Amino acid sequence: MKKIGLIVNPIAGMGGSVGLKGTDNTAAEAFRRGAIPRAGDRAKSALSELLPIKEELFIYTCPGSMGGDIAEELGFRTVVKPEASDGAAKAAPVDAGVLPDPLSKTSAADTKSLAEWLLENKVDLILFAGGDGTARDVYQAVELSACCVGIPAGVKIHSPVYAKNPKAAGLLALLWLTGKVSMTQEEEVLDIDEEQYRKEQINTRLYGYLKVPKERSFTQNRKAPTPLSDAAAIDSIAYEAVRQMEPDTFYIIGAGTTTRGVMEILGLKNTLIGVDLVYNKKLVANDLGGSELLSLIKGKRTKLVVTITGGQGYLFGRGNQQLTPDVIREVGKENIIILATKTKLAALSGQPLLVDTYDEGLNHSLCGYYRVIAGCGETIVCKVSDN
Amino acid sequence: MKRIDRSSKVRTGFHQAKWDEPIIYELSTPGERGILVGQPEKAIAEEVKGVSAIPAGMARNTKLNLPEMSQSRVLRHYSRLAQQTLGADVNIEIGQGTCTVKYSPKVNDQLANLIREYHPLQDESTVQGILQIFHETDKYMCEISGMDRFSLQPSGGSQGIMTMASVIRAYFKDKGEDRDEIITTIYSHPSDAAAPAVAGFKIIYLQPDPKTGVPDLEQLKAVSGPRTAGYIVANPEDTGVYNSHVKEFVDHIHSIGGLCAYDQANANGLLGVTRARDAGFDMCFFNLHKTFSTPHGCGGPACGATGVQKDLVKYLPAPLVGFDGKKYFLDYETVSNPCAVGKVREWYGVAPVVLKAYCWIRSLGPNGLYQVAKTAVLNNNYMFKKLMELPEVSAYYEDGNNQRVEQARYSLEKLTKETGIGTLDIQRRMMDFGMHYWTSHHPFYLPEPMTLEPTETPSKKDIDEYIETLKYVFKEAHENPETIKTAPHRSVTHQVDESGMDDQATWALSWKTYLKKYTE
Numbered sequence: 001m002k003k004i005g006l007i008v009n010p011i012a013g014m015g016g017s018v019g020l021k022g023t024d025n026t027a028a029e030a031f032r033r034g035a036i037p038r039a040g041d042r043a044k045s046a047l048s049e050l051l052p053i054k055e056e057l058f059i060y061t062c063p064g065s066m067g068g069d070i071a072e073e074l075g076f077r078t079v080v081k082p083e084a085s086d087g088a089a090k091a092a093p094v095d096a097g098v099l100p101d102p103l104s105k106t107s108a109a110d111t112k113s114l115a116e117w118l119l120e121n122k123v124d125l126i127l128f129a130g131g132d133g134t135a136r137d138v139y140q141a142v143e144l145s146a147c148c149v150g151i152p153a154g155v156k157i158h159s160p161v162y163a164k165n166p167k168a169a170g171l172l173a174l175l176w177l178t179g180k181v182s183m184t185q186e187e188e189v190l191d192i193d194e195e196q197y198r199k200e201q202i203n204t205r206l207y208g209y210l211k212v213p214k215e216r217s218f219t220q221n222r223k224a225p226t227p228l229s230d231a232a233a234i235d236s237i238a239y240e241a242v243r244q245m246e247p248d249t250f251y252i253i254g255a256g257t258t259t260r261g262v263m264e265i266l267g268l269k270n271t272l273i274g275v276d277l278v279y280n281k282k283l284v285a286n287d288l289g290g291s292e293l294l295s296l297i298k299g300k301r302t303k304l305v306v307t308i309t310g311g312q313g314y315l316f317g318r319g320n321q322q323l324t325p326d327v328i329r330e331v332g333k334e335n336i337i338i339l340a341t342k343t344k345l346a347a348l349s350g351q352p353l354l355v356d357t358y359d360e361g362l363n364h365s366l367c368g369y370y371r372v373i374a375g376c377g378e379t380i381v382c383k384v385s386d387n
Numbered sequence: 388m389k390r391i392d393r394s395s396k397v398r399t400g401f402h403q404a405k406w407d408e409p410i411i412y413e414l415s416t417p418g419e420r421g422i423l424v425g426q427p428e429k430a431i432a433e434e435v436k437g438v439s440a441i442p443a444g445m446a447r448n449t450k451l452n453l454p455e456m457s458q459s460r461v462l463r464h465y466s467r468l469a470q471q472t473l474g475a476d477v478n479i480e481i482g483q484g485t486c487t488v489k490y491s492p493k494v495n496d497q498l499a500n501l502i503r504e505y506h507p508l509q510d511e512s513t514v515q516g517i518l519q520i521f522h523e524t525d526k527y528m529c530e531i532s533g534m535d536r537f538s539l540q541p542s543g544g545s546q547g548i549m550t551m552a553s554v555i556r557a558y559f560k561d562k563g564e565d566r567d568e569i570i571t572t573i574y575s576h577p578s579d580a581a582a583p584a585v586a587g588f589k590i591i592y593l594q595p596d597p598k599t600g601v602p603d604l605e606q607l608k609a610v611s612g613p614r615t616a617g618y619i620v621a622n623p624e625d626t627g628v629y630n631s632h633v634k635e636f637v638d639h640i641h642s643i644g645g646l647c648a649y650d651q652a653n654a655n656g657l658l659g660v661t662r663a664r665d666a667g668f669d670m671c672f673f674n675l676h677k678t679f680s681t682p683h684g685c686g687g688p689a690c691g692a693t694g695v696q697k698d699l700v701k702y703l704p705a706p707l708v709g710f711d712g713k714k715y716f717l718d719y720e721t722v723s724n725p726c727a728v729g730k731v732r733e734w735y736g737v738a739p740v741v742l743k744a745y746c747w748i749r750s751l752g753p754n755g756l757y758q759v760a761k762t763a764v765l766n767n768n769y770m771f772k773k774l775m776e777l778p779e780v781s782a783y784y785e786d787g788n789n790q791r792v793e794q795a796r797y798s799l800e801k802l803t804k805e806t807g808i809g810t811l812d813i814q815r816r817m818m819d820f821g822m823h824y825w826t827s828h829h830p831f832y833l834p835e836p837m838t839l840e841p842t843e844t845p846s847k848k849d850i851d852e853y854i855e856t857l858k859y860v861f862k863e864a865h866e867n868p869e870t871i872k873t874a875p876h877r878s879v880t881h882q883v884d885e886s887g888m889d890d891q892a893t894w895a896l897s898w899k900t901y902l903k904k905y906t907e
Binding site (some may be wrong): 183232378 | 573580584588589590591592593594595596597602605606609610783807830831832833834884885886887889890891
């Protein structure tokens with residue numbers, strides 16, 4: 001028997017249909033404007049793909065709109081989270097009293113607590129329906145400890161942890177549960193700042209990674225096949241970066257899985273979504289902020305190791321705001337070392353890498369051609385642009 | 388008797404031969420024999436007693452693990468495997484873009500059979516004919532490329548590139564310069580990077596301009612300098628787009644002291660049209676199994692004929708084949724150059740392959756070779772126009788100046804967006820119609836790529852059949868995507884779990900590794 005964890009964020013997607021560009025903190029307004037919850041239908045569409053193996057499954061979920069209703073309607077054997085009322089225990093303060101039951105009762109906290117309970121029950125797979133915000137909530141509870149598949153139901157779907165559509169999510173789950181796909185890969189959990197997005201400013205941030213079954217044709221940014229797995233490609237890049245390391249030089253290691261490879265080869269503790277400092281292959285400090293970083297490297301020989309984050313080819317200004325313009329100026333353009341897998345660069349199809357710090361003069365001065373380390377002894381020439 | 392309905396161009400009734408065939412080691416029966424090797428005569432045994440060319444330390448101490456089988460079972464095994472392949476002789480071979488799979492006249496195979504008993508250690512006087520063919524093929528290659536001398540020793544394309552990289556290394560060693568960087572492009576063949584990497588060079592890839600599909604000169608200038616040893620590229624690149632500014636690239640590399648090497652593995656659109664040397668390149672290589680029609684051999688034996696300009700002849704691998712006015716001979720002169728490449732493989736090159744290419748060139752003559760290029764380009768342009776009329780097909784770098792040469796890389800991203808069916812799905816489904824189909828080298832640089840190359844071989848009718856089959860499959864993608872998602876249905880194998888295929892830890896490149904990784 002297999003156990004599936006099911007998380008439905010019932011309000012996901014409501015904002016989009018009424019022009020709200022997201023539902024974070026605006027579910028009440030969305031409802032007022034006449035939005036109809038669709039996340040349940042999308043989850044149902046995904047779950048229907050699992051009906052052929054219904055007899056071999058248990059679905060672990062909350063009762064009601066967070067998953068229980070759909071699972072029971074489709075006739076799955078369901079185990080519900082104890083102490084959870086319809087929807088969830090706690091109400092989201094912003095929406096309380098405005099939305100009708102049961103929707104008023106769900107919040108990010110419910111997603112997290114359900115995800116934690118699913119982990120305790122050692123489910124084989126977590127299926128969650130929502131948008132980028134939901135993926136962030138799931139990530140906070142799960143990190144890399146369980147295999148997940150996202151059912152796209154939200155307004156914002158930037159994270160490649162989501163399948164291309166609900167049916168694809170169901171099929172991917174089926175392949176995983178029946179053992180036809182046996183490997184997983186880490187995919188980015190991305191989100192944009194909804195407040196800024198409503199003002200038409202897109203600012204993607206990397207929040208973390210979830211483990212998803214590795215079957216390229218089903219997930220969002222369908223990745224091109226490569227002769228090497230991402231993990232092996234990152235090893236090769238990290239090996240080259242470490243080989244080039246010079247003595248008595250500070251190395252600032254930026255955020256992301258590619259730069260994490262460098263820390264792994266050095267055997268140092270790494271901050272996945274933060275900035276670490278290394279000197280003579282020894283750790284100086286983890287997770288530094290901009291001003292701490294600047295005080296440590298001021299006047300010292302320093303190199304900056306970064307990768308592209310946020311799905312759109314950003315070098316600076318997305319998910320690594322600790323690398324302030326002052327820090328970047330102190331390091332100097334010629335000391336920036338960029339790492340990126342061929343797959344990641346290929347996904348940009350020759351579009352330039354982007355810099356978007358709040359210092360326009362700096363952005364402009366960073367433009368030009370760079371040799372990006374893409375493997376052992378291999379570099380790919382990339383143009384860096386500020387627009 | 389029911390007749391096969393051929394009113395449609397699409398072979399809906401096709402099914403690939405499928406045998407449930409184990410690997411040969413699993414067929415082995417201890418003690419079973421194909422040939423009983425007789426014992427040597429007493430006199431011979433006495434003569435060689437105690438003599439062995441293998442030093443004691445290198446002799447194996449376990450019995451050689453070979454399958455033990457009768458002749459009929461060996462024949463059955465390989466015949467069945469042969470029936471399961473989707474080869475050039477049974478399909479309209481358009482689907483393997485960049486590989487130039489053309490018709491290879493069977494008569495040339497017959498001729499090549501005439502020399503199969505030759506031994507490389509035969510006295511030169513007894514093999515004057517094949518030496519003459521080597522010598523003249525060298526001359527023809529020089530005429531076609533503008534180079535001054537060719538080595539026919541490399542036994543494939545990657546070995547040809549390796550030879551070019553080795554010549555570059557030899558040249559700088561001779562000059563006492565320490566240069567260690569090779570520049571190539573993303574759309575050149577991956578071996579243009581891999582082979583020089585094996586030769587110890589660091590590799591720099593230029594990216595194409597998103598509009599024109601070829602790199603701009605500014606990019607080359609930004610990353611080239613005193614460490615630049617060479618520039619190794621294909622042109623047209625995998626996309627079928629030709630870099631018409633390539634001479635400026637070559638001139639720039641020369642201005643900083645580097646050498647330029649042209650990957651002409653596939654020269655099918657260029658025969659009689661352009662020459663590597665005329666664009667300033669210092670060396671080039673041809674895959675005789677592509678442009679020159681000596682069939683593809685799945686990893687060899689083949690010939691990556693490698694030619695250089697006169698200043699670099701002294702670095703070529705030995706022996707070359709010379710002619711002193713009376714007789715042909717194996718010329719080992721370059722061996723005396725301590726900086727020369729030496730050898731890239733044993734002996735002189737794959738003689739039957741060289742013979743087949745020679746026959747092909749002789750049967751066509753200069754005008755025939757030019758006609759090959761013209762027909763190949765015409766076929767590709769016809770196909771490009773027809774496919775671009777389909778709503779599912781698009782192509783990048785269509786700025787009006789980028790006519791494809793002999794091949795084209797398309798994109799099926801529109802189809803994927805509308806139906807969820809991608810190029811890998813189409814690839815699997817095309818097998819159900821006995822059709823070959825290729826996507827792209829890895830990683831996919833364009834979304835949902837499809838790379839096709841008709842060559843000069845197929846008729847308009849053949850090309851139309853291929854296009855009709857693609858159309859049929861695209862229609863299925865809209866109407867019955869499940870059939871495509873679960874394809875192939877009529878091939879040798881069904882879908883397999885590909886999730887671990889790019890994981891080095893699971894690779895077993897030899898039987899020995901397999902045993903070590905999976906059975907110990």
